Amino acid sequence: MDQTYFQHVRHEIEPLLPASATRILDVGAGAGRTTAWVRGRYNGSRAIALEGNPAVLDDLKANADEAYIVDLDGDIPDVGAPDLILCLDILEHLVRPEQLLQRLTDALAEGGTVIVSCPNVAHASVSVPLLLRGQFEYRDSGILDRTHLRFFVRTSALALMNQAGLVVQRGIRTGFDGPRSRLLDRLTGGTMRDHLTKQYIMVGQRAAPGTSQGPVAWQAV
Secondary structure, eight states: OOGGGGOOOOGGGGGGSOSOOSEEEEETOTTSHHHHHHHHHSTTOEEEEEESOGGGHHHHHHHOSEEEEOOTTSOOOOOOOOSEEEEESOGGGOSOHHHHHHHHHHHOOTTOEEEEEEEBTTSHHHHHHHHHHOOOOOBSSSTTBTTOOOOBOHHHHHHHHHHTTEEEEEEEEEOOOSHHHHHHHHHTTTTTHHHHOSEEEEEEEEOOTTOOOOOOEEEEO
16 A cells, blocks of 8 residues: 555644643554644643554654554553544444444543544445446545445444444534535535535544434534
């Protein structure tokens, strides 16, 4: 795989970041560039990074205070009680993402934040060829990345969070940065929004007893 795949900085999560964080856990951190960027936003914070690709370990060590190469479908090291957990484009690569997310929620500090991003398999680039031509072709990256083991739409992405004991109040829909998608969204009155969304980025907090998932305030970017 092209190693630039592991080098992206996820600036689009900025509106969802909490006001403060002291112990950051980046799960599926790649080379750790997002880890370093987020850590730099919080003076005195400490960042722990978990990643499955051993080829990026040297970069990861330079970008995080603690760096581990692990099988995320297996046991993970003791990460303490992080108050900010990032799972950005990683859960869809796992056989049992719900188990990992549950373990992370169990470790989350009181009042902590979990930010998860999932690609949307209902995006028009997937759903239209499937509907019109019966085509579903894997690629080297993107929504149909050939290393994806699980697929999500908006409702199943939210269900994944809820099953782990998290409630989502805010989130970001990506894919609306181009004039064509914005125009189509306006012309259809938002009814096609689930087919224009490339990713759902959700910010979750541990659910209080008796709390259920309510409406999500989505921001389209």
